[in-house]
Amino acid sequence: MIEIWHGFLKAIELIVTLNPEVLEITGRSLLISASSCIIATFICLPLGSLIHLNNFKGKRALINLIQTFYSIPTVAVGLLVFLLFSRAGPLGFMNLLFTPTIMVVGQVILISPIILGLVIAALSGIDRAVPETAIATGANNFQAATLVIREARYAIYSAIIMGFGRAISEVGLALMVGGNIRGYTRIITTAISLETSKGDIELSIALGIILIVLALVINIVLNRLQQR
């Protein structure tokens, strides 16, 4: 127990003194997760609008499939990306394995179903009369879709933050395709995993605290948005 308390104090010291390694790992985590979140948003917003605003055969089944992928295991995505980008894989020529880029790619695949599903749900919450009124007022299809997205903006912010939360907290994918290379692909979750196995619990606790604080901030922002 004393050892844990000691580790906790040391972790606080690491955070307060702005330990370079802690800062570097945290910065990389935020950068990779934010990048994947932005890319996924750019994919999911137009795709979600397309799915929502058009009626086609199999639409319900497609939405069900997207929702099924909300809970896809991170290691399953990791395995898929690994197989695709390993030297023998179809995309191996790109030499992306064990780089931050492949971690972003993996996270985009991981969080896109969440953002996409929640974007469709957010757009479905908007009265159908809104796009119809826009069309009747002279909007073209793109302008009407933009208006609907704007009307659903708070629910869409929530979707994006949910996606970010999933990205920053995942570990299996980052380990498998990033390789947890110090100073290059090491992020908060992979560092906690490694340092704990090495017995260096001070750094693990420090990073754990940061991760919890980040989760807390995300939760507060999410609550604020949902209250609007």
Added chain:
Amino acid sequence: MTLIEAVDVNQKYGDRFVLKNVNLRIDQSEVFALIGPTGAGKTTFLRILDLIDRPYSGEIYFNGLNITATKKEQLNARRRMSYVQQKPIVFNMSVYDNIACGLIWRHKKLGEVRKKTEEVLELVGMVDYMKRNAKTLSGGEMQRVAIARALITEPQLLFLDEPTANMDPVSTAKIEKVLEGILQEHRISVIMATHDMSQGQRLAGKVGVMINGELLQVGTPGNIFNQPHNREVAEFVGTENILNGEVVSKDENMTLIKVGDKVINAVSDYQVGEKVLVLIRPENIVFALQRETSSARNNFKGKVNRIDTTGPLVRIEVDCGFPLLGVVTKQAAQELNISIGKEIYASFKATAIHTLKRWA
């Protein structure tokens, strides 16, 4: 000159046709009221004309162009029309942005957008509300925003779908005042759907009656209200006295129609022996305690069967050998000292009667 024309428009939901071979032609600067009971197909027709929905079959011509044909033509045509829906729809943004969006979507310059938005805000009396979020407005205020948004683009054709439905009388009066002002000042064509016959009569120069998806009659308000083409239209426009009769005599000026065991004097084109429907509007019947010596050719003694007070008016049903429903003011009813079972005289002019061919 014809602005918009619907040719053989049909609409089908499932197995049910909700519009049946609707044909309509509206000229430039014409104000047309589409009246009919709830569920008659008025909104469905307006949505098709405004290209929100596609018809099952039929064509829409706007300025002579078939706009059901290509998507590009549809956007061009739609940008010369505006639509105000029954339920006021506002976007989750300021009143100013709600009104300006139509111009922004047409890529108008910011200076022009500002100038026109301020003008239209003035027109609908919403200048003080321009910075407020439109979602926080009352139903009547939201509808004024919707009307302003529809007008700012200076449409050639404005669709109004029950613009005052579910509104209190004060809000209705405000909206109607705004609409009357617009109709007087701007030479735009208007097609308004309403189940309020009097509203249609007040605002429109031409009226169409739609019942069960069919456009049964189009004409001036006077024509529709006084000379309905069939029983359905007559019932809808409030001709509550519809009697079965048969022409028994006819000369140059007058036709005698037997109704029950009584004979009614009417002005009619039908010939002796023809079976007819005799239509008399309740407001054309005059009640008196003694036989009137007025110009009314029809005067019948009857017994009061039923008395209903509706607002400032009293509806009186009298059995004169055939049932006859009339409307008088409360004051007139008091002066007549009307009571159930009392005998009174009902009179109406021969010219107040409209006759229709009866097939059954």
